[in-house]
Amino acid sequence: MSNVNMMRALCGCALVLLLGMGNAAAEEIRVAVASNFAEAIKAIAGRFESKTHHRVTLVFGASGKHYAQIRNGAPFEAFFSADAETPALLEREGRTQPGSRFTYAIGRLVLWSPQAGLVDADGRVLKEGGFRYLAIANPKLAPYGKAAEQLLVKLGHWEGLQGRLVRGENIGQTFQFVKSGNAELGFVAYAQIRTPHNPVEGSFWEVPQSLYDPIEQQAVLLRNSEAARAFLAFMKGGEALEIMRGFGYGIP
Numbered sequence: 001m002s003n004v005n006m007m008r009a010l011c012g013c014a015l016v017l018l019l020g021m022g023n024a025a026a027e028e029i030r031v032a033v034a035s036n037f038a039e040a041i042k043a044i045a046g047r048f049e050s051k052t053h054h055r056v057t058l059v060f061g062a063s064g065k066h067y068a069q070i071r072n073g074a075p076f077e078a079f080f081s082a083d084a085e086t087p088a089l090l091e092r093e094g095r096t097q098p099g100s101r102f103t104y105a106i107g108r109l110v111l112w113s114p115q116a117g118l119v120d121a122d123g124r125v126l127k128e129g130g131f132r133y134l135a136i137a138n139p140k141l142a143p144y145g146k147a148a149e150q151l152l153v154k155l156g157h158w159e160g161l162q163g164r165l166v167r168g169e170n171i172g173q174t175f176q177f178v179k180s181g182n183a184e185l186g187f188v189a190y191a192q193i194r195t196p197h198n199p200v201e202g203s204f205w206e207v208p209q210s211l212y213d214p215i216e217q218q219a220v221l222l223r224n225s226e227a228a229r230a231f232l233a234f235m236k237g238g239e240a241l242e243i244m245r246g247f248g249y250g251i252p
Contacts, residue, residue, distance in 0.1 A: 027227035028055040030075055032066040034082035034217065035172030036107060036144055036189035040247040041080065044240045045231075054227040062170035064141035070095060070222065077228035080219045082107060082171070083143035087220040100221035104235055106250030107215030109147045112178060112193050113185035114202040123205040125185070126157050135166045135177040135186030144171045147212035148187035154211050196246035216252070 033041050038060050045056040059066075063081040070076060070090060081087050087101050111126070113119045118131070125131065137145030145167070152158040166183045168174030171192070178186040187207075193200050219235065221228055234240055241251055 026053040026055070027225060028057060029077040029225060029227045029231060030057045030059060031228075031231070032059050032061070032070065032074070032076045032079045034063045034066070034080060034143075035060050035170040035175075036082055036191055037080055037105070037217065038172060039195070040105075040191055040244055040249065043243050044235065047239055047243070048231055048234045051234075052227075052230060054230065056227075056231060060170075060172060062138065062141040063143060064138075065170070077223045077225045078219060078221055078232060080104065080217070081143075082215065082217050083146075084216040084218045087218040090220060090222075095222065097221040097224050100232065101218055102220075102232075102236070103216050103252040104219045105217045105244050106252060107144065107147075107217055108190035108209070108248060108250065109144060109151070109187055109207045109212060109215065110190045110193065110204045111185060111207060112188050112200075112202060112204040114179060114181075115184065116203055119185055119203040119205050121205060123155075123207065125205075126152070126155065126161070131184040132164065133166045133177075133183035134161060134164050135168060135174045135183035135188075137168050137171045137174045137187070142168075142170050142174075143215055143217075144187065144189055145174070147207075147215055150212040151187075151207055191247040191249055194248040196243075217249075 041058060045058060049055060063083055063086050066079060067086050090096050091101055111119055111123055119125050136148040139145040139149040166177050168177055171189055174186055175188045175192045177183045193204060219232060221232055245251060
């Protein structure tokens with residue numbers, strides 16, 4: 001073999017080794033995410049993937065349902081809940097990486113309808129009627145549903161509206177009930193109706209936070225993976241925080 005051919009062969013071997021090392025370093029992580037945070041975390045994960053060699057698979061659902069899946073051994077590396085209680089419970093049960101729990105966003109509850117003018121700025125529509133069905137997320141599974149129940153109880157409407165309530169398994173399904181017209185209005189996350197730089201369509205009432213317990217949304221690391229640690233660190237950085245603000249979340 002000539003010296004030139006030998007050099008080419010050596011360079012080829014070196015390139016194969018480098019590519020192999022890069023592929024070995026790349027990780028794919030599975031992240032359980034509360035439905036309200038879907039659009040925001042999709043945008044954040046896209047930025048993260050573009051800056052690293054890691055890949056993020058997002059699985060959306062109710063926080064309560066994710067809790068049950070994690071207890072049953074679901075292969076998630078991280079969990080972004082819609083509340084603080086569920087990650088804290090997993091922590092007490094020893095199912096999380098020590099010291100990893102943190103608040104990533106403060107959620108905001110709104111009463112929304114795609115129909116312009118149906119929902120007034122003070123939520124009087126709940127008392128005055130003018131609708132057939134009101135959608136809420138299941139209060140036993142979804143923190144936004146629990147907040148909606150607290151609000152309706154405080155306003156004295158909970159019992160009177162039982163025959164009109166349509167319950168979604170999670171806040172994502174609840175949003176679809178309203179968007180599709182199966183319910184004329186419903187309690188959803190502000191982030192679901194707000195996209196960065198675009199006005200909200202329809203009509204809505206931003207519920208005063210004094211009428212429900214704060215929706216403190218926490219995340220936790222479940223498995224000690226390099227990619228998962230990097231993703232949680234990225235979530236705390238300025239780029240991710242700016243995306244969350246654009247979707248209407250409060251920043252802790």
